[in-house]
Amino acid sequence: MKKEIQELVNKGEMLPLMEEFYTIQGEGFYKGTAAYFIRVGGCDVGCHWCDVKESWDAELHPPTETSKIVEKAALHSNTIVVTGGEPLTWDMTALTTQLKAKGLNVHIETSGAYPLTGVWDWICLSPKKMKLPTAEVSAKAHELKVIIFNRDDFKFAEEQAALVNEDCILYMQPEWSKRDKMIPEIVEYVMANPKWKVSLQTHKYLNIP
Ligand SMILES: C[S@@+](CC[C@H](N)C(=O)[O-])C[C@H]1O[C@@H](n2cnc3c(N)ncnc32)[C@H](O)[C@@H]1O
Ligand SMILES: Nc1nc2[nH]cc(C(=O)O)c2c(=O)[nH]1
Ligand code: SF4
Numbered sequence: 001m002k003k004e005i006q007e008l009v010n011k012g013e014m015l016p017l018m019e020e021f022y023t024i025q026g027e028g029f030y031k032g033t034a035a036y037f038i039r040v041g042g043c044d045v046g047c048h049w050c051d052v053k054e055s056w057d058a059e060l061h062p063p064t065e066t067s068k069i070v071e072k073a074a075l076h077s078n079t080i081v082v083t084g085g086e087p088l089t090w091d092m093t094a095l096t097t098q099l100k101a102k103g104l105n106v107h108i109e110t111s112g113a114y115p116l117t118g119v120w121d122w123i124c125l126s127p128k129k130m131k132l133p134t135a136e137v138s139a140k141a142h143e144l145k146v147i148i149f150n151r152d153d154f155k156f157a158e159e160q161a162a163l164v165n166e167d168c169i170l171y172m173q174p175e176w177s178k179r180d181k182m183i184p185e186i187v188e189y190v191m192a193n194p195k196w197k198v199s200l201q202t203h204k205y206l207n208i209p
């Protein structure tokens, strides 16, 4: 990457943009809500079951002016979901300040593995064992969405739930490839521990992005 572009990316004035799409939020609290997704490239957390591994290498995604991303997003929806990759790899200040200036609701999907930047109306924290969330993201998350790949993840979910604030909504979401095995276990767990709710990747059942 050219030095001038790298400097703009470092300031969050350009971002490696993988894709943008208008769809229905499939997961968590806002499931069912129409939203425009901005998928920013770059992630080094390394979840072996990640459903968007093409996002990991930031170099594969074109550095794009943040102001252009904002202009386009504002044409499509009042609700914008910033995801990735791991959005907190980058400084989210410029992107979110400009989205807020347009009066939009700005949500993030994050592992919380990097310091919190940006102004968010809704923080969905999906913590990962390999790179644990920072204390600030845990404290400020509006929803905690733990992916259940195997039984060990129930214990991890409780450890992470102890770190979030008392108003944070708690979800368990089956890892997609293990859904047939883990959904019955999640159902049983949630009935026994009703502070938790079930989240499904409903967009995959609806065959939408
Ligand atoms: C692709 S990640 C991008 C945002 C951020 N890196 C994160 O992990 O939160 C978006 C959401 O999809 C979830 N996810 C990724 N792969 C999944 C899978 N195979 N099954 C279920 N959820 C998955 C993540 O845990 C996260 O909540
Ligand atoms: N429809 C839809 N809902 C989603 N919620 C979180 C997603 C993500 O990849 O961050 C996602 C996604 O990729 N598609
Ligand atoms: S943190 Fe998110 S984007 Fe990164 S590997 Fe894990 S699920 Fe994929």
Ligand SMILES: [Mg+2]
Pocket (backbone or CB within 6 Å): 051, 052
């Ligand atoms: Mg997804």
